[in-house]
Amino acid sequence: MEQRTFPTPSPGTTVPAAEPARVAPHVPPRTLRARRRRPAVIAMAVAMVAAGGLGGAVLYNSTGQRIAVLALARDVPAGQAIAAEDLVVARIASDPALRPLDATDRSRTIGLRASRDLKRGGLLLKADVTGDSLVEAGQTVAGVAVKRTQLPATRLTPGTRVLVVSTPDNGPNGTVRTPETLTVKVVAVGKVDTDGSQVVDVALPLADGPKLAAWVAGGKIQIILAPRTDGAAATAPTPAPSGSAG
Incomplete structure (x- = not known):
């Protein structure tokens, strides 16, 4: 057996105290950390799903309230009879401030005269057409x-x-x-x-x-x-x- 000798400290020499043993930090297993984060991830996912569902519901409701109305496919000068080619059907959000002719009025609108100059792309209002004849009696x-x-x-x-x-x-x-x-x-x-x-x-x-x-x-x-x-x-x-x- 090998024997080692250490020098004996001389009188008056301070012997350094032994350093205390360092305790390594406790690191939880990866599976435990994943379990701790999972509730937060789940809560975030639930919130995102709820927000998406709410946005979809709003979009569905706004789309469901759209109405079919008549619009101008081309310019129609004042006094000219409205032809079928002058009209298109447009879908707009329902707004009480707007009172365009309904798409179901298309057949009754054809043949009426424009009461003012009508521009392509505009909505057709009731005041925009007239059934008065240009040729009077006699x-x-x-x-x-x-x-x-x-x-x-x-x-x-x-x-x-x-x-x-x-x-x-x-x-x-x-x-x-x-x-x-x-x-x-x-x-x-x-x-x-x-x-x-x-x-x-x-x-x-x-x-x-x-x-x-x-x-x-x-x-x-x-x-x-x-x-x-x-x-x-x-x-x-x-x-x-x-x-x-x-």
Whole structure:
């Protein structure tokens, strides 16, 4: 057996005290730590599921309250009859401040006239359409073929009152013939042809129909906007004696 000798400390020498043994910290097993965290994870998961369910319920309720209404698929000028191609069905959230026409009113809306200029993408309201006829009792409809230079720069729309002015040539010996005027209401505006002409349908008293037809045949006419008097359409000026027109 091996023997070891240690030097004997001399008198007066302090012998260092032995350090106390260090106790290692107790580390719980991994399975125990996982068990301690699991309730918190479960609680968080439950809260997330509950929040998701609440959001889904709100989304479902908001979707369930949407209603089908009529909207404009394209621009419709004031006075023009509404066609099936002008309408689309839109689904919007129910709002008491909005009163658009219901989608079930589609068939009853087609054929009605726009009471104002309607823009594509807007909702169609009850006040936007009217069933009033442009042709009154005792009136007839005549087509007036004109070129661009015979029309005002302002776009004509159905329901607009205009004056059709006869501009005859001067009579013999340079006699100036007084122009005659008829006040009419625009019923429809045709498309511009390749030669720049177009036909404007107008409503006027039946008795004035032959006169207007003669003016149109001669081609000496001009269409101008009727003046307004206190917001009402102007009445037809008194025509010149029939003998003054050629």
